[in-house]
Each structure stands twice: as C-alpha cells, then as structure tokens.
Amino acid sequence: MTDALLDVRDLSIHFRSGAREVQVTRKVSFTIAPGEVVGLVGESGCGKTVTGLALMGLLPRGRSRVTGNIFLGGEDFAAMSPRQMRRVRGRRISMIFQEPMSALDPVFTIGEQISETLRAHRDVSVGEARARAIEALTQVGIPEPELRYDAYPHQLSGGMRQRAMIAIALVCEPQLLIADEPTTALDVTVQAQIVEVLGGLCARLGMAMLFITHDLGLVAETCSRLVTMYAGEVVEEGHIDDVLVRPRHPYSSGLLRSLPALAQRKATLPAIPGRVPTVAEMPAGCRFRPRCAHARSVCEDPQSLVDSGNGHVRCCRQEELVLPGALRGEVAA
Numbered sequence: 524m525t526d527a528l529l530d531v532r533d534l535s536i537h538f539r540s541g542a543r544e545v546q547v548t549r550k551v552s553f554t555i556a557p558g559e560v561v562g563l564v565g566e567s568g569c570g571k572t573v574t575g576l577a578l579m580g581l582l583p584r585g586r587s588r589v590t591g592n593i594f595l596g597g598e599d600f601a602a603m604s605p606r607q608m609r610r611v612r613g614r615r616i617s618m619i620f621q622e623p624m625s626a627l628d629p630v631f632t633i634g635e636q637i638s639e640t641l642r643a644h645r646d647v648s649v650g651e652a653r654a655r656a657i658e659a660l661t662q663v664g665i666p667e668p669e670l671r672y673d674a675y676p677h678q679l680s681g682g683m684r685q686r687a688m689i690a691i692a693l694v695c696e697p698q699l700l701i702a703d704e705p706t707t708a709l710d711v712t713v714q715a716q717i718v719e720v721l722g723g724l725c726a727r728l729g730m731a732m733l734f735i736t737h738d739l740g741l742v743a744e745t746c747s748r749l750v751t752m753y754a755g756e757v758v759e760e761g762h763i764d765d766v767l768v769r770p771r772h773p774y775s776s777g778l779l780r781s782l783p784a785l786a787q788r789k790a791t792l793p794a795i796p797g798r799v800p801t802v803a804e805m806p807a808g809c810r811f812r813p814r815c816a817h818a819r820s821v822c823e824d825p826q827s828l829v830d831s832g833n834g835h836v837r838c839c840r841q842e843e844l845v846l847p848g849a850l851r852g853e854v855a856a
C-alpha cells in the first residue's frame with residue numbers, strides 16, 4: 524500500500540466478442556497523489572479512455588474483463604460490489620467526457636441534473652441541492668447561474684455545456700476527477716478557459732485530476748506529472764519538467780518533437796512514422812519497435828517498466844539514449 528490517492532497496479536483490460544477476446548491494455552500501473560494533476564497522453568487507440576472507464580467501473584459488463592488492482596484511498600475496487608461501486612462513482616471519483624452533449628440528458632435542465640447527482644450521493648434537501656447546484660455553476664464560471672439552472676443543454680453553447688458537465692462532476696466534491704479530452708470539441712479560446720477552470724478547481728478544492736489529452740501543450744500548463752501510453756502499455760512516467768526537457772522513451776520524445784509550437788520554428792514537423800499497431804499486428808518485444816529509429820535486436824525482448832531515476836520507463840536503451848524533448852517555455856508559449 525502507498526500514500527497515493529489512486530494506485531493502479533497491473534491493470535489489464537480485455538474485450539470479448541463472441542468466443543474471441545482481445546487485450547487492449549497490458550499491466551498499466553501508475554499512481555496519483557492527493558490533489559495531484561497527472562496528464563495521460565498517447566495517440567488514438569492507445570487505451571486512455573478505456574483506462575479511465577475502468578477506474579470508474581464503467582466498462583460494459585459481460586463484454587469486458589479487467590484484471591489487476593485499483594486502490595482509491597487504500598480501498599480495492601476489485602473487492603467492491605456493483606452497489607458499492609455506484610456509491611464511489613460520483614461521490615469520490617467523477618469523470619467528464621469529450622462531448623458533453625452526449626453525456627447530458629436533453630430532457631432535464633442543467634440545474635436538475637446537478638441537483639439530482641448531489642441528492643443521489645448526499646443526504647440533502649431539495650432546497651439545499653438547488654443552492655449547491657447554483658454554487659457549482661458559479662464555481663465553473665457560468666454567468667447568471669440562477670437563470671442557467673433552468674436552462675436545457677441545447678440552450679447552452681458548447682463551452683457552457685462543458686462547464687455544466689464539470690459542475691455535475693464536482694458537485695459531490697470528489698477526491699479524483701478524470702477529465703477525458705474535455706476540450707477537444709471546443710475552439711481554442713474556450714479550450715483555454717476550460718483548462719483554467721479545471722486547474723483552478725483542483726487547486727481550490729484540493730481535488731486530484733487525471734487529465735487525458737492528445738495535447739501536450741495543455742499538459743505542460745496544467746499537470747505536474749505525465750504518463751505516456753503506447754499500444755495499451757505505459758511506456759513512460761515522470762515529473763513533467765523532466766519529461767519535457769529529457770524524455771527517456773523514444774515515443775515520448777517523438778510526441779514532444781511533433782508539437783506544433785516547435786514546428787513553427789522548424790521547416791517541417793517531425794512526425795512519428797507509421798501508426799499504432801492493432802491488436803492483431805502487435806509486435807513481440809517492444810511494441811514501439813517498428814516505429815523506433817533506435818531499435819536494435821535487444822528490443823525484440825519483452826520490455827518492462829523500470830525505474831529511470833526520475834520516474835519509470837519501458838525501454839532497455841534508456842540509459843544510453845539522449846533524446847530531444849521540448850523546453851517548457853516553448854510548449855507553454
């Protein structure tokens with residue numbers, strides 16, 4: 524057991540389709556301390572969302588199989604009944620999704636949805652729930668919160684809907700918020716506002732956050748630690764300042780080098796060649812090997828996540844390689 528708020532150990536997720544079963548994450552391990560904001564990055568299909576859904580106990584029942592352990596405040600999710608898990612969800616751990624319109628219920632007002640979430644988890648009166656919902660709308664920066672309480676989701680802009688989703692997620696004051704690409708569907712100015720709201724709330728409420736995103740620039744602004752996933756595995760984990768300046772895994776280095784902020788200063792954008800392998804194409808040994816410029820025969824052996832001094836890395840050549848990163852100033856610019 525550790526002092527971590529969240530301790531994920533060897534989390535493997537499998538999906539079933541008929542008699543066939545595919546493994547989409549393999550032995551994913553990471554921790555989040557109380558109040559800590561951790562970024563989870565990786566290309567499309569790497570397993571970020573399924574990891575978030577597993578933490579929430581929201582993977583489709585009967586069609587998925589999860590192994591490994593998830594401890595929240597020392598309590599093991601695997602030992603919980605679905606009823607106990609429902610109590611944890613929303614109350615101690617909440618999730619916001621990329622597209623708020625599909626997560627909000629179109630037939631209830633924003634205020635009703637926030638109040639109902641609160642009343643499902645806390646013993647509060649209708650009047651108290653209304654007051655707390657208006658307070659939550661205020662906290663996420665929604666103007667005229669009393670009026671917005673009675674608005675339906677379709678009456679709000681995309682940015683306001685995402686703020687309303689955040690209000691629902693935080694009204695029970697969870698210890699951990701999972702934010703899955705919360706700004707991707709929004710324009711750049713609104714993105715910046717939402718990220719500011721989330722960062723401010725974490726600091727004010729002492730809430731920890733797992734920030735899932737493709738955008739390393741946003742991670743640099745908001746997170747203190749970074750977890751990089753590739754093809755269902757964690758390949759690097761470390762303090763943001765260390766990883767940005769000196770990534771230890773060639774995949775993290777590739778992601779950092781393909782940042783648009785750096786591209787403005789260079790003639791061409793150094794993209795990572797190839798694409799994430801499908802389950803059927805998964806190479807033996809290092810899963811990044813077909814795309815890695817530093818691959819050697821030793822990389823054909825299975826790679827484990829080992830201590831790198833400042834974090835953990837899954838690359839047998841990590842000590843000999845000096846890989847380019849992105850200076851923090853350039854990323855945040």
Ligand SMILES: Nc1ncnc2c1ncn2[C@@H]1O[C@H](COP(=O)(O)OP(=O)(O)OP(=O)(O)O)[C@@H](O)[C@H]1O
Pocket residue numbers: 538547565566567568569570571572573574583
């Ligand atoms: N319900 C499901 N049934 C079967 N396979 C699934 C299911 N949900 C996700 N997967 C598979 O799991 C893998 C990981 O998907 P996931 O959605 O977690 O990726 P991601 O890293 O969140 O990608 P993106 O950046 O595009 O959101 C993918 O190969 C995906 O096809």
Ligand code: SF4
Pocket residue numbers: 772773774809810811812815816817818819822826837838839840841
């Ligand atoms: S183990 Fe080898 S192939 Fe994999 S990332 Fe490291 S150097 Fe590249």
Ligand SMILES: [Mg+2]
Pocket residue numbers: 571572573703
């Ligand atoms: Mg996703």
